[in-house]
Amino acid sequence: MRIAVVGVGLIGGSVGMAARRRLNAEVRGYDADARVLELARERGAIDQASPDVASAVGDAELAFVAVPVGALGERIDEILAAAPPDCVVTDVGSTKHTIVAGRSDQRFVGGHPLAGAETAGVEHAREDLFQGATWYLTPTSTTSGVLYERLHRALTSVGAQPAAIDPDTHDRLMASVSHLPHVLANVLVTQAANVLLEGGEAMPATGPSFRDATRVAGANGAIWTDIYLSNREALMAGLDDTVRRLEAVRGALEAGDAPAVASWNEEARAHRQALLETGLAGGPVHELRASVPNRPGVVADIALALGRAGINIVDMALSPSTDFSRGVVALWVHGDANAARAQELIAGLGIAVTRA
Amino acid sequence: MRIAVVGVGLIGGSVGMAARRRLNAEVRGYDADARVLELARERGAIDQASPDVASAVGDAELAFVAVPVGALGERIDEILAAAPPDCVVTDVGSTKHTIVAGRSDQRFVGGHPLAGAETAGVEHAREDLFQGATWYLTPTSTTSGVLYERLHRALTSVGAQPAAIDPDTHDRLMASVSHLPHVLANVLVTQAANVLLEGGEAMPATGPSFRDATRVAGANGAIWTDIYLSNREALMAGLDDTVRRLEAVRGALEAGDAPAVASWNEEARAHRQALLETGLAGGPVHELRASVPNRPGVVADIALALGRAGINIVDMALSPSTDFSRGVVALWVHGDANAARAQELIAGLGIAVTRA
Numbered sequence: 001m002r003i004a005v006v007g008v009g010l011i012g013g014s015v016g017m018a019a020r021r022r023l024n025a026e027v028r029g030y031d032a033d034a035r036v037l038e039l040a041r042e043r044g045a046i047d048q049a050s051p052d053v054a055s056a057v058g059d060a061e062l063a064f065v066a067v068p069v070g071a072l073g074e075r076i077d078e079i080l081a082a083a084p085p086d087c088v089v090t091d092v093g094s095t096k097h098t099i100v101a102g103r104s105d106q107r108f109v110g111g112h113p114l115a116g117a118e119t120a121g122v123e124h125a126r127e128d129l130f131q132g133a134t135w136y137l138t139p140t141s142t143t144s145g146v147l148y149e150r151l152h153r154a155l156t157s158v159g160a161q162p163a164a165i166d167p168d169t170h171d172r173l174m175a176s177v178s179h180l181p182h183v184l185a186n187v188l189v190t191q192a193a194n195v196l197l198e199g200g201e202a203m204p205a206t207g208p209s210f211r212d213a214t215r216v217a218g219a220n221g222a223i224w225t226d227i228y229l230s231n232r233e234a235l236m237a238g239l240d241d242t243v244r245r246l247e248a249v250r251g252a253l254e255a256g257d258a259p260a261v262a263s264w265n266e267e268a269r270a271h272r273q274a275l276l277e278t279g280l281a282g283g284p285v286h287e288l289r290a291s292v293p294n295r296p297g298v299v300a301d302i303a304l305a306l307g308r309a310g311i312n313i314v315d316m317a318l319s320p321s322t323d324f325s326r327g328v329v330a331l332w333v334h335g336d337a338n339a340a341r342a343q344e345l346i347a348g349l350g351i352a353v354t355r356a
Numbered sequence: 357m358r359i360a361v362v363g364v365g366l367i368g369g370s371v372g373m374a375a376r377r378r379l380n381a382e383v384r385g386y387d388a389d390a391r392v393l394e395l396a397r398e399r400g401a402i403d404q405a406s407p408d409v410a411s412a413v414g415d416a417e418l419a420f421v422a423v424p425v426g427a428l429g430e431r432i433d434e435i436l437a438a439a440p441p442d443c444v445v446t447d448v449g450s451t452k453h454t455i456v457a458g459r460s461d462q463r464f465v466g467g468h469p470l471a472g473a474e475t476a477g478v479e480h481a482r483e484d485l486f487q488g489a490t491w492y493l494t495p496t497s498t499t500s501g502v503l504y505e506r507l508h509r510a511l512t513s514v515g516a517q518p519a520a521i522d523p524d525t526h527d528r529l530m531a532s533v534s535h536l537p538h539v540l541a542n543v544l545v546t547q548a549a550n551v552l553l554e555g556g557e558a559m560p561a562t563g564p565s566f567r568d569a570t571r572v573a574g575a576n577g578a579i580w581t582d583i584y585l586s587n588r589e590a591l592m593a594g595l596d597d598t599v600r601r602l603e604a605v606r607g608a609l610e611a612g613d614a615p616a617v618a619s620w621n622e623e624a625r626a627h628r629q630a631l632l633e634t635g636l637a638g639g640p641v642h643e644l645r646a647s648v649p650n651r652p653g654v655v656a657d658i659a660l661a662l663g664r665a666g667i668n669i670v671d672m673a674l675s676p677s678t679d680f681s682r683g684v685v686a687l688w689v690h691g692d693a694n695a696a697r698a699q700e701l702i703a704g705l706g707i708a709v710t711r712a
Contacts, residue, residue, distance in 0.1 A: 124710055126647070169551075176544075176551045181569035184540045186624035187601045188532075191594065193627035195525075195532045209572040213537035215686075216565040218625025225618040232609040238547065239606045243599050245543045250595045253588040262581040268542035269574025271549040291482070300663055303656035330571075354480055 001025040001154070004060035004083075006053055006075060007032075008040035010116050011092045012066030013125030016045035018158035021127050025154075030056035032067075040122045054082040057089075062154055065091040069226040072099060080105050088147035094174060095231035096138045096167035109151055110138035110167060112174075113160060120223060131159035138167040171234040179231055180238045182224065185217040276332075286339035287356040290329045290346050298351075299329060305345040306331075311338045330356070357381045357510070360416035360439075362409055362431060363388075364396035366472050367448050368422030369481030372401035374514035377483050381510075386412035388423075396478045410438040413445075418510055421447040425582040428455060436461050444503035450530060451587035452494045452523035465507055466494035466523060468530075469516060476579060487515035494523040527590040535587055536594045538580065541573040632688075642695035643712040646685045646702050654707075655685060661701040662687075667694045686712070 003025045005012045012029070019025040029046030030053050031037040037049045050056035057063045057079050067075050072093045079089055080103075090111040093099055100110040115133040116124075135155050139148050155162045165173075192210065228235060252260040276285045292298045306312075311333055333342050339355065346353040359381045361368045368385070375381040385402030386409050387393040393405045406412035413419045413435050423431050428449045435445055436459075446467040449455055456466040471489040472480075491511050495504050511518045521529075548566065584591060608616040632641045648654045662669060669687055689698050695711065702709040 124708075126708060172551050176548045177566040180547070181544060181565040183602070183605055184544065185565070185569060186621060187598055187605075188537060188540065189624050189627040189631060190601065191536070191597055192532045193631060195528050196631075209537040209541070209575075210533040212568045212571045213541060214628060214631075215568045217628040218621060218623075219565075221618050221621045221625065224621055225614055228609060228617050228621075229612060229614055232612070236606050236609055239602050239609075241547055242543055243602055245546065246539070246595050246599055249539055249543075250592050253584060253592055253595075256585060256588070258581055258585055261584050262577050265542060265574060265577045265580055265584075267574075268545050269577065271545040272570060272573040275545060275549060275552075275570075298663075299669065300656045300659035303659060307654075307656055352480075352482060 001062060002060050003027045003154075004050075004057040004063040004079075004087075005029045005046060006056060006063065006065050006079060007067035008036060008045055008125075009066065009122055010120050010124050010129070011113065012064060013040050013043065013045035013122035014116065014127065014129035015064050015066065015092075015158065016040065017043075017125055017127040018130060019154070020044065020047065022159070023154060023157045028056045028060065036122055040125075043122060043125065045122060045125055053078055057083040057087065059084060060087050062150060063087055063089045065089065068223075069093050069095065069230040073102070076103065076108065080108060083107065086147070088144070088151045090137070090151055093230065094178075094227050095234070096136070096170045097233065098230060100138050100140065100167040104140070104142045106142050106144040107147055109143055109148055111151075111155075112136040112138075112170065115160075120220065128159060130155075133160050135160035135162045136165050136170055137162050138170060139164055168234075171231050172237070175231055175234040175238040179228060179235050180242065182216050182219055183228070183235070183239070184242070185214045189214045189217040285332050285334055286336070288331045288333065288339065288343055288346065288353055289356050290331065290351050290353040292327060292329055292351055301349055302329060302331070302346055302351070305349060306333070306342055309341060309345055311342050311345075358415055358417050359383045359510075360406075360413040360419040360435075361385045361402060362412060362419065362421050362435060363423035364392060364401055364481075365422065365478050366476050366480050366485070367469065368420060369396050369399065369401035369478035370472065370483065370485035371420050371422065371448075371514065372396065373399075373481060373483040374486060375510070376400065376403065378515070379510060379513045384412045384416070392478055396481075399478060399481065401478060401481055409434055413439045413443065415440060416443050418506060419443055419445045421445065424579075425449050425451065425586040429458070432459065432464065436464060439463065442503070444500070444507045446493070446507055449586065450534075450583050451590070452492070452526045453589065454586065456494050456496065456523040460496070460498045462498050462500040463503055465499055465504055467507075467511075468492040468494075468526065471516075476576065484515060486511075489516050491516035491518045492521050492526055493518050494526060495520055524590075527587050528593070531587055531590040531594040535584060535591050536598065538572050538575055539584070539591070539595070540598075541570045545570045545573040641688050641690055642692070644687045644689065644695065644699055644702065644709055645712050646687065646707050646709040648683060648685055648707055657705055658685060658687070658702055658707070661705060662689070662698055665697060665701055667698050667701075 001023055003019045005016045005027060008029045008031045016027045016029060020027050027046045028048050028050050029040050030050045040046050041049045060083060063079055063083055065075050065079060072091055076091055083089055087107060089107050090109045091099060092111055092113055094112055096110045113130055113133055113135040115129050152162045333339050343353055357379055359375045361372045361383060364385045364387045372383045372385060376383050383402045384404045384406050385396050386406045396402050397405045416439060419435055419439055421431050421435060428447055432447055439445055443463060445463050446465045447455060448467055448469055450468055452466045469486055469489055469491040471485050508518045667689055689695050699709050
């Protein structure tokens with residue numbers, strides 16, 4: 001298969017590597033930055049560096065547009081104009097409504113792989129970036145069935161799990177599970193910094209709640225400004241909904257309405273449990289909390305003990321005490337039997353452990 | 357020293373254990389639940405179970421009140437009435453304004469140890485729960501200096517780091533670094549659940565942002581309803597501030613004001629960096645991201661390699677891919693040299709690793 005990749009950064013470069021090695025495709029690449037293009041060739045992300053978009057896509061059967069969100073619309077139109085009539089063109093932008101709404105060309109299918117959002121650059125590209133990753137596709141009533149099927153098959157071959165979704169639902173979903181959490185993390189760190197500054201306080205031991213909630217604060221500005229703006233409709237709707245919900249909680253607090261606060265909290269607990277379990281194999285996820293001395297190697301001991309027993313750790317969070325002399329390791333594992341066995345194994349290391 | 361502990365759950369029980377073993381104190385305990393009281397005695401948390409509050413505190417030099425927040429005020433008054441004139445009385449409630457404002461007895465000092473918020477029950481009590489933990493104290497102009505000093509010394513002896521703070525600042529700080537993050541986590545999971553339900557979507561790979569931001573959602577309702585309500589003034593003010601900030605971001609998004617969004621994000625980045633570094637020894641914290649196959653043992657390999665080199669892991673977050681076939685391990689370590697060395701060591705395991 002002849003594949004064109006326009007924009008050979010982390011995502012484009014990884015698409016090229018995976019397509020060359022797993023699809024045996026011939027990959028032509030183009031990038032506005034000549035040094036990036038050369039690096040992509042050196043790293044084996046593309047077979048051939050094209051001098052312009054037209055020669056990259058001139059005889060392609062499949063074209064990936066992997067340029068920054070701000071430049072995406074223009075590039076897609078340029079590629080649709082230059083590509084053959086039977087070439088499927090797809091993008092990898094993190095929001096879809098704006099990109100898809102204006103384009104009825106039967107060759108275009110919007111796309112969004114859930115991978116690699118945290119780093120950038122072809123130097124981090126790798127063949128297996130999409131292994132196991134959900135790759136959203138947004139076909140419309142004008143999309144060619146044959147071309148959609150070609151794209152779907154290619155994505156499966158590079159290890160991804162294609163999933164068709166309506167563009168608006170996609171954008172609301174991303175606002176909810178990615179963009180809003182980033183916005184709230186930003187707000188939380190700024191609030192905390194202001195309270196501390198005003199009170200002349202040094203930062204206390206930040207508990208797990210604060211560290212977890214703000215881990216993504218101030219994410220890569222070059223990428224995230226584009227992401228926020230490109231999904232601004234769904235994000236604004238999400239923010240409005242957040243404000244409404246915060247005001248509802250505020251109302252319950254002001255009224256001192258303990259049953260309302262308790263049931264609101266209980267609702268969140270049920271939702272979190274449901275979200276953790278949706279789409280995961282192996283039964284419900286259980287949380288274990290181990291209290292450990294914060295010496296190097298103690299996490300390794302736990303991970304090794306579980307590893308030997310074949311118990312995989314779904315998620316993990318370390319919460320050190322102020323002076324880092326000890327901490328709590330929260331572990332999430334699948335299934336009742338695994339949780340019970342993991343608890344035994346950790347206790348067997350002389351480490352206090354409880355089911356949360 | 358003769359110490360009374362009223363309420364012998366996780367915190368009270370741990371105070372008792374630490375006081376007995378580290379202070380060589382004689383500890384009398386009382387709990388409204390006779391079974392809990394008996395368990396505390398069996399576990400060595402107290403020397404003697406008292407039949408009522410008065411006999412527990414009758415000849416105490418130091419009394420800890422470790423009952424649920426909702427019952428705190430009444431218990432403190434009861435204990436102040438029964439305790440000798442030279443007994444210092446302190447509580448461990450997570451909010452301080454309401455408790456402190458009404459009490460001018462020179463024997464009373466409000467307190468709040470930052471430890472153990474995630475579990476409950478004397479069965480989890482342990483001698484070293486407070487080792488290295490910040491323990492806030494809220495002395496006022498009426499507090500006896502001699503009694504404050506006695507309390508301060510006792511807390512240091514059980515391993516804690518006492519820190520005096522104004523009650524209002526304390527409550528705003530807790531609202532900011534603990535209670536607000538919990539509220540926002542609850543809101544985020546409920547929003548996501550609604551979007552998914554409405555769209556008929558299965559949960560996609562939730563990125564690190566969503567998992568991190570919602571890890572504390574639906575925290576123990578019995579404890580947290582009390583915490584939210586007892587700090588409702590500061591929490592409502594925090595919520596108002598959150599709403600104002602969200603509306604400011606919304607405005608920038610609506611106006612399509614990229615520079616405003618970028619500088620807001622940059623501000624958050626600077627604040628997060630400052631918060632991570634405040635009060636931490638060993639230089640700035642660096643984030644490494646390792647891309648790993650999600651097999652049992654791989655986290656152990658990394659932790660072991662760093663452990664052997666004496667590099668401590670300050671914080672860690674695992675982000676699995678959809679099918680759990682691989683994932684990204686984010687690691688935070690102190691100092692430039694440690695970060696560079698850790699990167700070498702992880703790369704030496706054949707694992708792709710980048711500095712974020």
